[in-house]
C-alpha cells in the first residue's frame with residue numbers, strides 16, 4: 001500500500017485516546033461510567049421532522065441528484081425565513097445561503113476554498129479542532145488567538161500582529177462557543193467586522209449552537225452587525241438545533257461571494273445531501289420547536305452547576321451551547337484531573353487541552369447524556385465527584 005499523504009500526517013495526535021483507555025478499564029472492572037464527554041444530543045429528532053422525511057422519501061423528485069448551484073430550494077427558502085424570524089436578518093435564498101452536509105463539512109472545506117500555503121488562517125484557542133486541522137492540511141499558517149476567561153472568551157483583536165492580519169484570509173470564531181459555553185456580544189461582532197474590513201479577511205462565525213440558548217437569552221449573529229455581510233459568512237447546523245446530528249445537514253449564509261466560492265469547491269467534491277433530508281430540514285426550520293430539549297439541557301445545567309457549586313467547585317453557568325467549562329483544582333493538569341475523575345468517580349470529562357493548549361487548566365462537561373431523564377444522572381455525577389475527594393474545600397472560581 002502507498003503511504004498516506006504528508007498532508008494527513010499534519011493532523012495532531014488524537015488526545016482522547018488515553019481517556020478512552022481508562023474508560024475501557026473502568027468499565028471492565030464493572031463500574032458504571034457517567035460519560036460527560038461527547039456533545040451529541042441524546043434526545044430523538046422531533047417526530048414532525050421524521051414524518052416529513054417519510055413523506056419526502058415517497059417523492060421520486062428527491063431520488064435524483066440535486067443539481068442546483070446552492071442547494072435544495074425549499075431548504076434555502078426555509079433557512080431565509082428562519083433567519084428573518086430568529087435574527088431579524090433578511091437573506092436572499094438565491095445568493096446568500098448555501099446548503100452544506102453538516103456544518104463541519106462546510107467549515108472544513110471553506111479553508112480549502114480560500115487558503116493557499118503561506119496564507120494565514122486565524123483560529124481561536126481553545127476551539128473545535130476542525131478549523132485548525134484543515135488549515136494545517138491545506139498548508140496555511142495558523143495563528144491562534146487565545147480565549148481568556150477574563151475576556152468572556154472573546155479574542156483580543158488588538159493583540160493580533162499587523163503582519164499576521166495582512167496575510168490572513170480567514171478568521172474563525174464560534175459563538176455560542178464550544179468548548180467554553182461563552183456567547184458573543186454585538187460590540188464584539190462590530191469590532192470583528194471592522195478588523196476584517198481593515199485587513200480584507202473573511203470572518204467565519206460557526207453558529208452550530210446558534211439556537212441552543214437558556215433563560216430566554218438569544219445569541220446575536222454577526223450578520224446583524226452593520227456591514228457584517230461585507231465580510232462574514234456564518235454556519236448553522238440542524239444537528240444541535242433539532243437533534244439531527246446523524247442527518248448531516250446545515251447551511252452557510254452571509255456574503256454572497258463567500259457562499260458561492262464554497263459551493264464552487266463543493267460542486268467538485270460532493271453532490272449535496274439526499275434531497276429528502278433537505279426537505280425534512282426545511283420542515284424543521286419552518287415548523288418545529290425543539291424547546292423541550294433545550295429545557296431539558298437547562299434543567300441538567302442547573303442541577304450540575306448548582307450541585308458542583310454546592311460542593312465547593314465554583315464553575316460557570318453557560319447561557320448557551322451545552323457545555324460546562326470548568327477550571328480544574330490546583331495541582332492537576334487537565335489530563336491528570338480528567339484521568340483521576342474517571343478512575344475515582346467514574347465520571348468522564350474531556351481535558352481542555354483536547355481543544356488547544358489554552359484549554360490547559362480546564363475540563364469540559366457535556367449536558368447531553370443518554371439515559372438521563374431530567375437531570376438525575378447529573379445529581380449522581382455530583383455525588384460521585386464529591387466523594388472522590390478531588391475537589392478541595394476551596395476550589396478555583
Ligand SMILES: Cc1ncc(COP(=O)(O)O)c(C=O)c1O
Nearest residue numbers: 102103104128178208237239250
Ligand atoms: C463548534 C462546532 N461546530 C460545528 C460542529 C459540527 O456539527 P455538524 O457537522 O453536525 O453540523 C460541531 C460538532 O460538534 C461543533 O461543536
